[in-house]
Structures are given as structure tokens and as C-alpha cells.
Amino acid sequence: MYSPKILLAMLALLYLSPVTNSVDVEAKVRKQLEEIENIDLVKNATEILNWRDVVQRKAIPYMRDCEEMFQAGHTESGLYIIRPVSTRKLVVQCYMDGCNGWTVIQQNTINTEITWSEDWTTYKYGFGNLEADHWLGTEYIRLITEQKWYKVRINLVDADGAHKYAAYDSFVVDSEENGYALKLGTYEGNAGDSLSNSGLKNIHDNMRFSCRDHDNDRSSLYNCADQHGGGWWYDNCFNAQLNAKGSIHWSTLCQQNCRKSIILLRPVHMFCNRV
Numbered sequence: 437m438y439s440p441k442i443l444l445a446m447l448a449l450l451y452l453s454p455v456t457n458s459v460d461v462e463a464k465v466r467k468q469l470e471e472i473e474n475i476d477l478v479k480n481a482t483e484i485l486n487w488r489d490v491v492q493r494k495a496i497p498y499m500r501d502c503e504e505m506f507q508a509g510h511t512e513s514g515l516y517i518i519r520p521v522s523t524r525k526l527v528v529q530c531y532m533d534g535c536n537g538w539t540v541i542q543q544n545t546i547n548t549e550i551t552w553s554e555d556w557t558t559y560k561y562g563f564g565n566l567e568a569d570h571w572l573g574t575e576y577i578r579l580i581t582e583q584k585w586y587k588v589r590i591n592l593v594d595a596d597g598a599h600k601y602a603a604y605d606s607f608v609v610d611s612e613e614n615g616y617a618l619k620l621g622t623y624e625g626n627a628g629d630s631l632s633n634s635g636l637k638n639i640h641d642n643m644r645f646s647c648r649d650h651d652n653d654r655s656s657l658y659n660c661a662d663q664h665g666g667g668w669w670y671d672n673c674f675n676a677q678l679n680a681k682g683s684i685h686w687s688t689l690c691q692q693n694c695r696k697s698i699i700l701l702r703p704v705h706m707f708c709n710r711v
Contacts, residue, residue, distance in 0.1 A: 461482060462480065462481060462482055465481045465482050465487060465491070466481045468487075468491045469481055469484070469487060469490065469491070469517075471524065471525065472490075472517060472524070472525050472526065472527055473523065473524040473525060473526050473561075473576075474526055474527055474561065474562055474566075474572075474573065474576070475527060477527065477562055477563070477564060477565065477566045477570060478515065478527050478565075478566055478567070479565055479567060480567075483514065483515055483567065484514075484515045484516065484517060484527060485510065485512060485514045485515060485516055486505075486510065486516050486517055487517065490517050490525070497519075498517070498518060498519030498525060499516075499518050499519070500518060500519065500520050500521060500580075500583055500584075501518055501520065501528075501537070501539045501580060501583070501584075501701070501702075501703065502516065502518070502528060502530035502531070502532070502537035502538055502539040502540075502702070503536055503537040503538075503539070503702050503703050503705075504518070504537070505518065505530055505532075505537050506530075506532050506536055506537030507537075510530075510532070510537075511532050511534070512532060513530060513531050513532045514529070514530065515527055515528070515529055515530070515566060515567065516528060516530050518539075520576070520579045520580050520583055521579065521582075521583050522579055523576065523579045526572075526576055527566055528540065528566070528572065529543075529566050529567065529570075531698075531700060536702055537702065538589065538700035538701065538702045539580060539700065539701045539702065540572070540698060540699070540700050541571075541572040541577050541580075541699050541700070541701060542570070542571055542572065542678065542679070542697065542698065542699040543564075543568065543569050543570055543696075543697070543698045543699075544569050544678055544679060544680075544684055544696070544697050545568075545569055545684075545695065545696045546682060546683075546684055546693070546694070546695050546696065547682075548569045548681055548682070549569070550563070550564050550569050550570075550681060551665075551681050552571075552665060552666035552667070552679045552680050552681050553648055553661075553662075553665045553666060553681070554571075554647060554648070554667060555647060555648060555649045555650075556647050556649055556650045559571060559573070559574050559645070559647050559667045560573060560574050560575045560612070561573045561575060561576075562576060571667075571679065574609065574612075574616045574645060574667075575612065575616075577609050577616075577701075578609040578610070578611065578612070578616060580701065581607060581608050581609050581701065582608070584703045584704075585606065585703065585704045586606070586607050586608075586701045586702065586703055586704065587603060587604060587605050587606065587607060587621070587701070587702060587703075587704050588603065588604050588607035588620075588699060588700070588701055589601055589602075589603045589625075589699075589700045589701075589702075590602045590603070590625075590627070590678070590686075590697065590698070590699050590700075591696075591697070591698040591699075591700065592627050592684075592686055592689060592690070592694050592696070592697055593694060593695040593696040593697075594689050594690045594694055594695070595690050595693040595694065595695065597695065600625070600626050600627035600689055601625045601626065601627055602623065602625040602627040602628065602629060602630070602631070602686070603623070603624050603625045604620040604621045604622065604623055604624075604631070604632070605621040605622050605624070605704065606619070606620060606621025606622075606704075607619075607620060607621070607701060614644070615644030615645055615650075615652045616644065616645040617642060617643065617644045617645070617669075618631075618640060618641060618642065618643055618644075618645070618669040619641065619642060620632050620640075620641045627686060627688060627689045628686070628687075628688020628689055629688065630675045630676035630686045630687045630688045630689070631675075631676050633675070633688070636675045636687065636688075637671075637672075637675060638670075638671035638672055638673065638674050638675045639671055639675075640668075640669045640670070640671055640674070640675070640676060643669040643670060643671050644669065645667060645668070645669055646659065646660055646661040646667065646668065646669075646670045647661045647666075647667035648661050648662045648667075652670075653670035653671065653672060653673060654670075654671055654672040655670070655672045655673055660672070660673035660674065664677060664680060664683075665680045665681060665683070666679035666680035666681070667679055675687040675688075677692075678697040678699070680692075684696070684697050
């Protein structure tokens with residue numbers, strides 16, 4: 437007959453073993469994926485849906501975006517490792533809608549823990565949690581958009597909880613030498629055009645990216661990013677600003693009080709009817 441102390445110790449081991457095992461597995465997977473450029477933006481490496489393929493070298497050639505992942509048979513939304521042209525492997529959030537795969541490059545919520553007031557280098561290589569609020573990285577966004585002709589869809593949840601969207605049939609981010617300038621195509625959607633509408637005070641199309649230590653906006657009074665708390669393609673200053681703490685602004689829909697924003701990319705093609 438075991439003493440009460442021994443029985444308690446045995447029960448403790450039974451409860452702790454799964455936790456210990458999961459921690460060990462996470463550590464081993466993270467070690468095997470240390471070559472991934474932005475693995476530090478992933479909270480749980482075992483949540484990456486194709487990590488086994490990468491570790492076992494089954495993912496060669498690597499898919500360049502989430503659309504290629506979808507066409508290869510990965511129809512579940514979540515984290516995937518891709519490899520855009522001219523860069524190392526990246527983890528991205530993929531949204532699979534049953535017809536194609538969207539690559540998520542930004543997410544923000546009104547109650548975010550991210551400050552968004554980061555410097556140029558931090559914006560360049562990304563920050564946040566890829567499963568939640570994050571910025572993928574301006575450099576990585578550029579590398580993705582120069583591979584193919586992409587369109588962008590900006591999903592917004594307004595102050596009343598209604599889901600709206602704004603889409604542009606072309607989305608390009610220029611080189612770092614050109615300030616990661618934003619180039620947009622034609623708008624369509626139900627959220628209103630707050631990025632390229634010439635009838636508004638500020639036009640973000642063709643603007644360079646600004647952050648707290650890089651003032652590329654057109655304001656002669658101050659650095660818009662420093663003043664308004666987040667990196668963005670400012671004009672003088674903004675009609676849209678999705679990268680700020682406690683403020684998600686899309687002037688044709690919400691006045692700094694949208695609940696959520698997600699920016700997604702996919703190649704332009706004709707595989708099936710889509711918005």
C-alpha cells in the first residue's frame with residue numbers, strides 16, 4: 437500500500453507528463469524550424485500546418501504564397517511556411533475561402549496589445565503574433581507583391597459589428613529605396629474607398645511608407661507616424677490608418693473606431709468566380 441505522499445507524487449507526474457511532453461515537442465519543432473526568417477512571430481510552432489513537410493524536406497519546391505498552398509491541396513486556414521522569390525522561408529497566416537488562398541499581411545483589433553509605434557527596421561521585418569494582431573513585414577510584403585499581379589482585400593468590422601470590405605484590383609509595394617511606396621488599382625467594395633479617392637483630403641495611393649524614425653509623408657508640420665502612433669502610407673496625414681493602438685480608421689466607414697481590420701493578398705486569376 438502506497439503512502440498518501442507517494443500517491444500524490446504519482447498523480448502529479450500523471451498530470452505534468454502531457455504538459456512536459458508538449459513543451460518538449462514545441463522546443464524540438466522550433467529548433468528544427470530555426471532557419472525560418474520570422475519564426476519568432478509564431479507563438480506555437482506546432483500550430484504551423486505544414487511544419488512536418490518542411491522538416492522532412494517534402495515541401496520542395498516551396499509554395500510562394502497562400503494561393504499556391506491552396507492549389508496544392510492545403511484547404512485549411514491557418515499558419516503555413518512559404519518561400520517567396522528572392523527570400524528565405526516565411527511563416528504566414530493563410531485564409532482559405534474554399535475557392536482560393538489569401539495571404540494575410542496585417543491584422544489589428546481595437547483592443548490590441550501591440551503599440552504599433554515601431555521603427556523602420558521593425559516594420560521592415562514584421563512584429564506581433566501571426567495568429568493574431570501583426571504586421572508581416574514591409575520587406576516581405578514587397579517581395580510577395582513583386583512575384584505576380586496581386587489584388588488586395590481589406591476586411592473591416594465597423595463600430596456596430598457589421599462586416600465590410602474594400603478591394604483594389606492591383607496592389608504593389610515598391611522597393612525600400614523608393615520608400616516602400618504603395619501602388620493601388622481600381623477600387624470595389626462596400627466600405628468606401630479611403631485609400632485612393634481623389635475627392636478626399638488625403639490620397640494614400642503612391643505615398644511612401646512612414647514610421648516614427650522615417651518621415652516620408654507630405655506634412656510640413658510634423659511626422660504623421662510619430663503624431664498618430666503607427667507606420668503607414670501617410671499623405672498629409674490620413675483618411676485611412678489601420679496600424680495604430682486603439683484606433684482603426686477608415687474615413688468612409690468608421691472614425692477611428694472600427695473594431696477590426698485584416699489586409700489580405702491573392703494573385704489575380706480566373707480559377708473561379710470571386711470577389
